[in-house]
Amino acid sequence: MSDKFDVVVIGGGPGGYVAAIRAAQLGLKTACIEKWLDKEDKPRLGGTCLNVGCIPSKALLDSSHKYHDAKDSYGVHGISVGDVAMDVNAMVDRKDKIVDQLTSGITGLFKANGVKSFEGFGKLLANKKVEFTAHDGTVTVFEAENVILATGSVPVNIPPAPRTGDIIVDNEGALDFREVPKRLGVIGAGVIGLELGSVWARLGSEVVVLEAQDSFLSVCDQDISKEAAKIFKKQKLDIRTGARVTGSQINGEEVEVTYLDAKGEEQKQTFDKLIVAVGRKPFTDGCLAGDSGVNLDERGFVFVDEQCRTSVPGVFAIGDIVRGPMLAHKASEEGVMVADIIAGHKAQMNYDCIPSVIYTHPELAWVGKNEQELKAEGVKYKVGKFPFAASGRAMAANDTDGFVKIIACEETDRILGCHIIGGHAADLIAQAVIAMEFGSTAEDIALTVFAHPTVSEAVHEAALAVDGHAIHIANRKKR
Numbered sequence: 001m002s003d004k005f006d007v008v009v010i011g012g013g014p015g016g017y018v019a020a021i022r023a024a025q026l027g028l029k030t031a032c033i034e035k036w037l038d039k040e041d042k043p044r045l046g047g048t049c050l051n052v053g054c055i056p057s058k059a060l061l062d063s064s065h066k067y068h069d070a071k072d073s074y075g076v077h078g079i080s081v082g083d084v085a086m087d088v089n090a091m092v093d094r095k096d097k098i099v100d101q102l103t104s105g106i107t108g109l110f111k112a113n114g115v116k117s118f119e120g121f122g123k124l125l126a127n128k129k130v131e132f133t134a135h136d137g138t139v140t141v142f143e144a145e146n147v148i149l150a151t152g153s154v155p156v157n158i159p160p161a162p163r164t165g166d167i168i169v170d171n172e173g174a175l176d177f178r179e180v181p182k183r184l185g186v187i188g189a190g191v192i193g194l195e196l197g198s199v200w201a202r203l204g205s206e207v208v209v210l211e212a213q214d215s216f217l218s219v220c221d222q223d224i225s226k227e228a229a230k231i232f233k234k235q236k237l238d239i240r241t242g243a244r245v246t247g248s249q250i251n252g253e254e255v256e257v258t259y260l261d262a263k264g265e266e267q268k269q270t271f272d273k274l275i276v277a278v279g280r281k282p283f284t285d286g287c288l289a290g291d292s293g294v295n296l297d298e299r300g301f302v303f304v305d306e307q308c309r310t311s312v313p314g315v316f317a318i319g320d321i322v323r324g325p326m327l328a329h330k331a332s333e334e335g336v337m338v339a340d341i342i343a344g345h346k347a348q349m350n351y352d353c354i355p356s357v358i359y360t361h362p363e364l365a366w367v368g369k370n371e372q373e374l375k376a377e378g379v380k381y382k383v384g385k386f387p388f389a390a391s392g393r394a395m396a397a398n399d400t401d402g403f404v405k406i407i408a409c410e411e412t413d414r415i416l417g418c419h420i421i422g423g424h425a426a427d428l429i430a431q432a433v434i435a436m437e438f439g440s441t442a443e444d445i446a447l448t449v450f451a452h453p454t455v456s457e458a459v460h461e462a463a464l465a466v467d468g469h470a471i472h473i474a475n476r477k478k479r
């Protein structure tokens with residue numbers, strides 16, 4: 001087998017494996033190098049997303065949601081299920097099985113598409129050469145017409161709470177608890193902290209979330225974050241903003257965390273487990289030779305242009321190692337774009353239309369600009385909102401928390417943003433993404449026929465409400 005490739009991808013996460021499959025589909029001789037080894041030292045494709053991120057966290061969120069529903073919500077429907085119990089081992093084993101299926105599925109897709117898979121470490125050398133060190137230590141140097149760097153990200157550690165692997169853990173450890181911690185601390189009220197905190201709160205943990213920022217979920221539209229704060233409080237997620245962790249002390253089987261509260265006063269709190277979820281940083285350690293020519297920015301991200309070209313012609317970088325949100329779908333779409341460009345096609349990505357989701361219950365999802373951003377930019381806009389409490393389908397499902405909010409340009413009616421908190425927000429947001437991708441106005445959605453009864457009708461009604469024409473609520477403003 002020749003060691004010359006049209007494309008060598010370093011990293012087999014959702015950025016890298018998607019880029020490799022697309023490149024191979026387009027007739028390019030493609031290799032993908034992936035270093036991941038699982039707990040049993042078995043090589044795995046799929047990166048953070050499939051192994052310790054999106055998929056396993058959603059498996060646990062779904063299991064814990066079903067448990068919670070059976071325990072607390074079935075009664076409303078007249079269903080009594082007696083004593084509901086959770087077998088945590090079965091829940092975690094199910095999650096592991098899903099991860100197994102999906103990661104080996106990528107191996108199958110590589111074979112089907114003719115991507116050559118290499119298990120070990122890849123390092124970019126000068127002149128688009130790639131050094132591959134297999135897990136047995138054998139070193140080979142590949143020549144590549146094009147290289148795609150897709151080495152992803154790793155959790156940020158904070159000195160006051162260093163990981164111990166058993167009591168103080170990161171997202172990976174939090175997916176593998178084999179019993180429900182009685183007292184669970186979470187540092188960081190971001191996406192990962194809220195999702196993992198929710199899993200264990202539903203199973204009975206007393207969860208305290210310590211968030212250094214003074215405001216809660218500042219990335220969201222403020223209407224959404226305020227509503228989420230109210231709902232999470234009811235769910236007994238104790239979220240403390242302005243709480244700066246200054247130290248942690250392991251005492252036998254527990255950890256005492258010291259933090260400064262919003263008033264600057266020192267507080268102490270003891271937990272059985274502590275999840276550190278303060279963010280992730282790009283991973284490039286050992287991946288770039290000193291003379292590779294690839295530049296990093298001041299925060300350690302690989303510096304790229306709009307089309308993911310690095311400072312070296314023929315070398316691209318995608319996903320969590322480059323600017324933009326750290327999201328699997330953003331990484332994958334960059335992978336497709338770059339493979340298309342390498343194959344000689346015109347391709348670009350619309351970075352203004354990348355949806356974000358937090359998979360708590362209710363889910364939070366948004367795309368485009370929020371009110372704070374538009375105000376800061378001085379853009380004139382109008383807002384339409386529709387609560388799920390007024391949706392027949394949501395009522396039938398006993399899932400009426402939240403609302404859909406559509407923001408449109410005052411002058412042109414173009415949709416500038418959509419913000420949803422609700423049971424199906426993650427799926428509903430796709431409607432707004434498609435509308436925005438096509439440059440739709442709020443009226444375009446208002447004139448579209450939606451099936452009845454569906455929760456999607458809330459998107460329709462929010463679009464109608466933009467001009468004060470919602471049917472199933474009293475409009476604030478009428479024209």
Ligand SMILES: Cc1cc2nc3c(=O)[nH]c(=O)nc-3n(C[C@H](O)[C@H](O)[C@H](O)COP(=O)(O)OP(=O)(O)OC[C@H]3O[C@@H](n4cnc5c(N)ncnc54)[C@H](O)[C@@H]3O)c2cc1C
Binds near residue numbers: 012015036050319329
């Ligand atoms: C708990 C959690 C939940 C998440 N949930 C979501 C979600 O619901 N939705 C969402 O969109 N995003 C979610 N994310 C984020 C998502 O997982 C990442 O944005 C995504 O995985 C990034 O893809 P990537 O391909 O850039 O990097 P990664 O998935 O990190 O993959 C990079 C791969 O490169 C490999 N690698 C690194 N260096 C080398 C090297 N030198 N040689 C060979 N291989 C190398 C790594 O082993 C890894 O497999 C979540 C993350 C976490 C931690």
